[in-house]
Amino acid sequence: MVGLAGSGKSLLAATYLDWLRSTEQNAISLNLDPGATNLPYGPDVDVRNYVNIYQLMDEYGLGPNGALIVASDLAADHFEEMKAEIDESRPDILVVDTPGQIELFAFRESGSLICKLLSEERQAIIYLLDAPFCKRPFNFLSNIFLAAAVHSRLAKPQVYALTKSDLISDEEIDQIISWSVEPEALQSALQREASSMLSLIGQEIAETIVQSGLIFEPIPVSAKMNQGILELNAAVTRILSGGEEARP
Numbered sequence: 001m002v003g004l005a006g007s008g009k010s011l012l013a014a015t016y017l018d019w020l021r022s023t024e025q026n027a028i029s030l031n032l033d034p035g036a037t038n039l040p041y042g043p044d045v046d047v048r049n050y051v052n053i054y055q056l057m058d059e060y061g062l063g064p065n066g067a068l069i070v071a072s073d074l075a076a077d078h079f080e081e082m083k084a085e086i087d088e089s090r091p092d093i094l095v096v097d098t099p100g101q102i103e104l105f106a107f108r109e110s111g112s113l114i115c116k117l118l119s120e121e122r123q124a125i126i127y128l129l130d131a132p133f134c135k136r137p138f139n140f141l142s143n144i145f146l147a148a149a150v151h152s153r154l155a156k157p158q159v160y161a162l163t164k165s166d167l168i169s170d171e172e173i174d175q176i177i178s179w180s181v182e183p184e185a186l187q188s189a190l191q192r193e194a195s196s197m198l199s200l201i202g203q204e205i206a207e208t209i210v211q212s213g214l215i216f217e218p219i220p221v222s223a224k225m226n227q228g229i230l231e232l233n234a235a236v237t238r239i240l241s242g243g244e245e246a247r248p
């Protein structure tokens, strides 16, 4: 699960885990967020057992952001131990919840390190697009731009989940989907939204992203209402096992 802070990674991890287990799949969770307070699931393997941000704040006189950065970097020293814990459970599927702040996982070494460490297994990135945030075309564009940056760093197949879709109307969902499948729809929305200078830059960014082939139709999900999980799982399964569901 990768996405901006608050995009719904932890709740989607919880809902997806419940769903996988309800279909008798052997799924476990790895929490990589050292700053997580109330997780909506009980992590099977947890970075917080290896690094403690409060201790780091005390020891080094750091604020919460500094401590999170140090904690993410220090976590890398414990990946082998976490991997050993994971291997002990012999799961078929490992759901990985990443730190609230996307840059801690995607743009620092520890993210690609853990991907490499787990790389004998097939992997998929579920990139979360927060639906209420993506209602505005410029927000959607920035988010896709970030998704492209994540892809350039981690180089794994990505599935796009339009999260919290219970909070926007069906028309708004359709509009966001149209932006991701018809570049012209996004471009005219950008034009309507902004001054000509801003929209020109936006259009150029949109064009680059469209040409990169990185925009895919997002799958509307609601972790809260338990919607879209079947569709999300189908997309993940296609990547992980070429169409067949992993079985215990």
Ligand SMILES: Nc1nc2c(ncn2[C@@H]2O[C@H](COP(=O)(O)OP(=O)(O)O)[C@@H](O)[C@H]2O)c(=O)[nH]1
Pocket: 003, 004, 005, 006, 007, 008, 009, 010, 011, 012, 100, 163, 164, 165, 166, 167, 221, 222, 223, 224, 225
């Ligand atoms: N309405 C609604 N709220 C959601 C949904 N998913 C997450 N949230 C809320 O969004 C906030 C952030 O979610 P969280 O999973 O902690 O985001 P994270 O920072 O990406 O891990 C929490 O208050 C969640 O309850 C959803 O599908 N629908």
Ligand SMILES: [Mg+2]
Pocket: 009, 010, 011, 033, 036, 097, 098, 099, 100
């Ligand atoms: Mg979280």
